[in-house]
Amino acid sequence: MADYWAGRDILSTRDVPREAIEQIWHKAKKYDDAVTHKKSYDKHSGKVLASLFFEPSTRTQFSFQTAMQRLGGSIIAFSDADTTSVSKGETVYDTIRMVESCADVIVIRHSLEGAARLAADAASIPVINGGDGANQHPTQALLDTYTMFQKKGKLDGLTISMIGDLKNGRTIHSLCYALANFDCTIEMWSPPQLKLPQIILNDISEKVKVVELESLDLSNSDVVYATRIQKERFDDPEEAERYSYVIDAESVRKMKDDAIIMHPFPRVDEIATEVDSLPQAAYFAQEANGIPVRMAILDSVLG
Amino acid sequence: MDSEQDKMKIKKIENGVVIDHIPKGKGLAVLSILGIGEGFHATVSMVMNTPSTTMGLKDIIKIEERALEEKEINKIALIAPAATVNFVHEFQIVKKRKISVPDAFEDVIRCPNPKCISNKEGRPLLKVERKSPLHVRCAYCERAYSSEELLELSSFVA
Ligand SMILES: [Zn+2]
Numbered sequence: 001m002a003d004y005w006a007g008r009d010i011l012s013t014r015d016v017p018r019e020a021i022e023q024i025w026h027k028a029k030k031y032d033d034a035v036t037h038k039k040s041y042d043k044h045s046g047k048v049l050a051s052l053f054f055e056p057s058t059r060t061q062f063s064f065q066t067a068m069q070r071l072g073g074s075i076i077a078f079s080d081a082d083t084t085s086v087s088k089g090e091t092v093y094d095t096i097r098m099v100e101s102c103a104d105v106i107v108i109r110h111s112l113e114g115a116a117r118l119a120a121d122a123a124s125i126p127v128i129n130g131g132d133g134a135n136q137h138p139t140q141a142l143l144d145t146y147t148m149f150q151k152k153g154k155l156d157g158l159t160i161s162m163i164g165d166l167k168n169g170r171t172i173h174s175l176c177y178a179l180a181n182f183d184c185t186i187e188m189w190s191p192p193q194l195k196l197p198q199i200i201l202n203d204i205s206e207k208v209k210v211v212e213l214e215s216l217d218l219s220n221s222d223v224v225y226a227t228r229i230q231k232e233r234f235d236d237p238e239e240a241e242r243y244s245y246v247i248d249a250e251s252v253r254k255m256k257d258d259a260i261i262m263h264p265f266p267r268v269d270e271i272a273t274e275v276d277s278l279p280q281a282a283y284f285a286q287e288a289n290g291i292p293v294r295m296a297i298l299d300s301v302l303g
Numbered sequence: 304m305d306s307e308q309d310k311m312k313i314k315k316i317e318n319g320v321v322i323d324h325i326p327k328g329k330g331l332a333v334l335s336i337l338g339i340g341e342g343f344h345a346t347v348s349m350v351m352n353t354p355s356t357t358m359g360l361k362d363i364i365k366i367e368e369r370a371l372e373e374k375e376i377n378k379i380a381l382i383a384p385a386a387t388v389n390f391v392h393e394f395q396i397v398k399k400r401k402i403s404v405p406d407a408f409e410d411v412i413r414c415p416n417p418k419c420i421s422n423k424e425g426r427p428l429l430k431v432e433r434k435s436p437l438h439v440r441c442a443y444c445e446r447a448y449s450s451e452e453l454l455e456l457s458s459f460v461a
Contacts, residue, residue: 012445091424112420114443121425133418135444199447 005300009120009127012136013174014203018181025146027296034070034295035288041295044302045072050103052095052119053079053130054110059265059287060130060139064107067294076102096122105301108132126301134168140264141174143293147286148223151260155179159220161187161213163245164227164270166196171264172227173200180207187221189213191243194233216245219254224261226270248272252280262286319345319367321389321396322379327352330362332382336411336459337375345369358385377405381412381450384437404434407442415456419444427460429453 004020013021033039049068053061056079065075076099092108092115099106100123108119109130116129116136131137148155160179166172166188176196179186186208188196204210218224226247234240247261252275260282263271267283275281325333330349334340339347346367355361376388380402390398408429414421421427421443429439429448437450448456 014445092420093424110420111418112423113416113418114420114441114445117443118420118425132420133444203447 003300003303005297006303007126008301009116009129010138010297010301011116011120011127011129013138013141013177014136016138016178016181021142021145021178021181024142024293024296024300025149027299028143028146028289028292029150031070031292031295031299034067035291040070040072042072043299044068047071047073047105047302048103049073049075049298050099050106051075051077051079052099052106052108053077054092054108054115055131057109057131059290060109063290064128064130064139064294064298067291067298070291071295071298073104073298092118093122096127099123100125105298128297128301131170134170134173136174137170138174138178139290139294139297140171141178142297143289144171144175144225144262144264144286145178146293147262147282147289148260150289151282151285152222155182155184157183158222159185159187160223160225161189161218161221162196162225162227163189163216163218165194165229165233166190166227167194168230168233169227169264172196172225175225176200176204180204182208185209185211187211187213189216191229191234191239194229194243218251218259219256221255221259224255224259226261226263226267228266228268228270244269246270246272247275249274249278252278255280315394316365316367316391317394319365319369319391320371321391322364322366322383323361323387323389324355324358325362325364325383325386326358327360327362329382330364332454333362333364333379333386336378336382337371338459339366374405376400377403378408378411380404380437381408382454384435404431404437406431408439410460412453412459413457414441414444414446415448415453416441416444416446419446 001019004023051061051064061079068075096119105126106123107128107130108116110132113133113135115132116127120127129136129138152158162172231240246269259280261280263283265287330351348365350363352360379386384402386402388400389396410426413427419441428442430442432438432440438447440447
């Protein structure tokens with residue numbers, strides 16, 4: 001397969017073939033030293049990334065900006081839509097038409113779902129979705145699957161347990177579609193009102209085995225993917241209390257010895273800090289993987 | 304049309320379009336998807352709940368002195384995929400057509416997701432994923448809907 005991503009937009013993990021995901025992993029592996037040795041490349045010097053964060057996210061934005069700079073490129077950015085003409089009612093479409101003459105690639109985050117797709121319609125240069133509402137966050141799914149590949153060597157045969165808020169998390173939605181390409185089992189545990197949307201469950205159940213856990217039993221898991229449950233999602237604070245969970249050293253002891261724990265961050269108290277030093281804790285490595293994976297993504301779409 | 308008797312329920316039209324085999328009670332929805340309302344000037348007649356040999360009861364719409372374009376006709380698929388469209392010229396049916404489900408509904412009906420950007424800017428674009436039973440998916444927010452859900456949750460683009 002030729003480079004799947006050359007000149008393409010990255011908007012969603014739905015309908016992305018397995019080979020395209022694996023291409024990103026193999027390329028990302030070559031860029032690991034951008035983190036381990038702070039190494040920079042001059043592969044894309046002179047190229048410009050437009051980083052358009054209509055909705056703020058320091059983590060994703062830093063990761064993209066570092067990735068572009070490590071590739072030798074530069075950045076134009078806004079991160080607070082209130083300070084731009086956007087607040088005066090300018091459409092995403094018009095903003096993109098203005099920006100595309102300044103840049104070679106665009107990353108966009110927006111609170112409305114489908115905003116990245118609309119941006120891609122407007123732009124003649126590649127558009128990368130940095131998160132659109134509750135819909136998708138495809139680059140997170142690529143770095144998540146890369147972390148699983150890095151830590152476990154393969155995804156086929158793994159049991160991946162997703163726990164927490166599976167309804168509102170775009171990270172979860174993108175990851176589900178990405179994992180549906182592999183021969184793995186997805187276990188799910190969430191409060192009843194925060195289950196994975198039925199639409200997504202239908203889509204992925206055709207391709208991958210999905211098991212709903214009755215209780216938070218992680219003894220079969222190879223990968224535990226924990227997400228935050230926001231208290232504001234519940235009408236009743238007592239109910240929020242009932243479904244809150246904490247992964248601590250004791251819960252890690254009940255897991256497989258070689259299980260890994262991941263989290264898309266920010267965490268509040270789902271994972272106790274005592275877990276941070278245990279070998280199962282993979283979430284800081286996962287977070288750092290954002291850089292080589294986004295380097296691989298930018299390198300691929302820039303061609 | 305099912306019988307001579309049925310035809311008598313509304314007078315024959317000289318020129319225009321007859322939309323037949325609309326599921327009973329869906330006639331009004333067909334009118335609204337075609338944008339036929341207050342600002343529409345041609346003569347329109349509708350029969351509701353008329354007996355049909357194949358469907359039990361059905362609705363029929365007749366629009367006089369107005370040709371419908373292919374694109375307009377296919378919108379009806381959302382409501383009445385089994386409808387037939389008869390083109391009438393000088394009291395004769397000159398062409399009979401079945402509805403064909405289009406590949407996408409563009410600018411026909413809004414995406415029901417209030418957080419979808421297509422409701423703020425751009426044009427609603429719902430791609431057909433399965434024709435029978437009809438399922439669509441928003442090209443923007445990627446949510447999928449059955450035609451029943453879509454009609455229940457959303458409104459037509461005026
Ligand atoms: Zn939509």
